[in-house]
Amino acid sequence: MTKKSVLFVASEGLPFIKTGGLADVIGSLPKELARQGLDVRVVMPLYLKMAINNHNDFDYVSSYDVRAGDIQSMANVYSQVVDGVTFYFIEHRDFFERDELYGYDDDAMRFGFFQHATCRLLEALNFFPNVIHTHDWHTAAIPFLCRTFYSYREEFRAIKQVFTIHNLAFQGIFHEHYLWAALGMDHGYYRDGVARFHDDCISFMKLGVLYADKVTTVSETYAKEILTEEFGENMQHVLELRRHDLVGIVNGIDYDTWNSKTDQYLVKNYDLSTIADKKANKLALQAQFGLPQDENVILIGIVSRLTWQKGFYLMTEVLSHLLQAHVQFVILGNGESDIENAFHHFKSAYPEKFAFYRGYNEPLAHQIYAASDLFLMPSMFEPCGISQLISMHYGTLPLVRETGGLVDTVTPYNIENKSGTGFSFGGRDAYSMKQVYDLALQTYYDRPEDWQAMIQQAMERDFSWTASAEKYIWLYREISG
Ligand code: ADP
Ligand code: GLC
Numbered sequence: 001m002t003k004k005s006v007l008f009v010a011s012e013g014l015p016f017i018k019t020g021g022l023a024d025v026i027g028s029l030p031k032e033l034a035r036q037g038l039d040v041r042v043v044m045p046l047y048l049k050m051a052i053n054n055h056n057d058f059d060y061v062s063s064y065d066v067r068a069g070d071i072q073s074m075a076n077v078y079s080q081v082v083d084g085v086t087f088y089f090i091e092h093r094d095f096f097e098r099d100e101l102y103g104y105d106d107d108a109m110r111f112g113f114f115q116h117a118t119c120r121l122l123e124a125l126n127f128f129p130n131v132i133h134t135h136d137w138h139t140a141a142i143p144f145l146c147r148t149f150y151s152y153r154e155e156f157r158a159i160k161q162v163f164t165i166h167n168l169a170f171q172g173i174f175h176e177h178y179l180w181a182a183l184g185m186d187h188g189y190y191r192d193g194v195a196r197f198h199d200d201c202i203s204f205m206k207l208g209v210l211y212a213d214k215v216t217t218v219s220e221t222y223a224k225e226i227l228t229e230e231f232g233e234n235m236q237h238v239l240e241l242r243r244h245d246l247v248g249i250v251n252g253i254d255y256d257t258w259n260s261k262t263d264q265y266l267v268k269n270y271d272l273s274t275i276a277d278k279k280a281n282k283l284a285l286q287a288q289f290g291l292p293q294d295e296n297v298i299l300i301g302i303v304s305r306l307t308w309q310k311g312f313y314l315m316t317e318v319l320s321h322l323l324q325a326h327v328q329f330v331i332l333g334n335g336e337s338d339i340e341n342a343f344h345h346f347k348s349a350y351p352e353k354f355a356f357y358r359g360y361n362e363p364l365a366h367q368i369y370a371a372s373d374l375f376l377m378p379s380m381f382e383p384c385g386i387s388q389l390i391s392m393h394y395g396t397l398p399l400v401r402e403t404g405g406l407v408d409t410v411t412p413y414n415i416e417n418k419s420g421t422g423f424s425f426g427g428r429d430a431y432s433m434k435q436v437y438d439l440a441l442q443t444y445y446d447r448p449e450d451w452q453a454m455i456q457q458a459m460e461r462d463f464s465w466t467a468s469a470e471k472y473i474w475l476y477r478e479i480s481g
Helices: 021-035 048-053 107-125 142-147 154-158 177-181 204-211 220-225 236-241 272-288 312-322 337-349 362-371 387-393 404-409 430-446 448-460 466-480
Strands: 005-009 039-045 059-068 071-082 085-091 131-135 160-165 173-175 201-203 214-217 246-248 298-306 327-335 354-358 374-377 397-401 423-425
Touching: 005 021, 005 107, 021 039, 021 085, 021 131, 021 466, 039 107, 059 107, 071 107, 085 107, 107 142, 107 154, 107 177, 131 142, 131 466, 142 154, 142 160, 142 204, 160 204, 160 466, 173 177, 201 204, 204 236, 214 220, 214 466, 220 246, 220 404, 272 298, 272 362, 272 448, 298 337, 298 362, 298 387, 298 430, 312 337, 312 430, 327 337, 327 362, 337 354, 362 387, 374 387, 387 397, 387 404, 387 448, 397 404, 397 430, 397 448, 423 430, 430 448
Parallel strands: 005 039, 005 131, 039 085, 131 160, 160 214, 214 246, 298 327, 298 374, 327 354, 374 397, 397 423
Antiparallel strands: 059 071, 071 085, 173 201
16 A cells, blocks of 8 residues: 655744744654654755755755746755655745745745745656645645646646644735736636735735645644634634634644753753752753852743744733742743843843843753743743743743643643643733742742642653644545545
8 A cells, every 4th residue: 555645845844944833843743744654745945044054965856947927937956854754945046045034025926936836846756645734824825726726737636735824923915916926826816805815915824724625723722712803813704614624733842852861952861750950950051141050949941932922021011020039030032122122121130030042042942941940931822832842841830821722731730639730821911920920939939849740740741743643644534535
């Protein structure tokens, strides 16, 4: 029997390039699916950093013309096999070899090109998978293109399509002119409402929602939330049309990368049986940031994009109160300047208690997950969240807002029976957060046996991909037999 074949298409993925949790998923779910017996391949753009760091390891695959709308370009394709998964990289120097991955005026053209180049790649390879699994707006038009632009070939029409929403807040909304310019599609798809979104605009994401056989998102709670006005980002009515094909499957984490027992970035490795060794990482991090070295003070970590989504306006509102307690904060991240400025301010006002590293830093992220006692993630919305999973797996209890995947993955502390894997609050206000923060500090200082019991529960939880990958395989089977 031939293996079921699935082609992932995504704008970022480990071990090559990462700006957020999407890259974690693309670097780990395909690997687990391959382990469970599927033929899994991944297509992504070849960015500047990869051209510099990885190009020598890539094998040349093919070159071909990509023509659609205003796109008349050549694509060069390279590949590399990692952990049983074949990655294809689409090279277009002008479009992708830039400092950043996203946020350019010509993003519609860049990702229009990428999606057409992906479809053309299937022709070039004569490889037509059973399922194409697309992720977020950068790849969301592919289900639509396979059933319109490329429908002249039976092979394209026969491919089943799964589209995963990792973050509905980013939809790829562009002027309707790009329906032709970037996708090569007739204006009629705007006029009849299929591609239309707001006045004069189209949404790539809407095409994925409408044309995929199944639409998934990265937690069960977020799958329900996005049908509401509060979380639907104006897409709720479109999603409602697909309600019966909308599925929430929670993310896992890569247990090879995230293993406190073998993690090469830690000063001292540990697991549940040697949990006391976790403290050595705390002392080292305190020294690294010039904080007083004290293994008893509660160390609160943050590793995050610094954006409204992540709830940092809530936090900065009460930060001067939070800092009155016996605490230390170590924060890693970058993003919106208001939040960065606030953190710079607190760093100079409380040098003994507050450390802030502005930027993206993989080794430091590992060290913070291992060194901290509490991990703060008060997100306003959170489709799944990878950070709270890593922190629990490292025995660092998360304090989260009850939204999206945070509800599905963090069990709040129950003082009656010492159960729980973290702390959570429901309100959208800073006061609710402060209340739970106080509870977390009390638990840490006054009920250390409860804290230890929670560490044990967190570290014993299964956050691997095994179960969720099985759910994806069921889904692929359901649509493609
Ligand atoms: P999102 O994808 O919304 O940013 P997730 O929690 O799903 O949030 O995933 C974030 C991922 O990016 C985690 O693996 C986290 O460790 C990592 N990360 C976020 N910010 C940084 C940073 N400044 N340096 C290193 N890793 C980071
Ligand atoms: C998005 C979401 C995050 C999720 C990640 C991976 O970036 O913001 O919650 O964990 O995608 O699915």
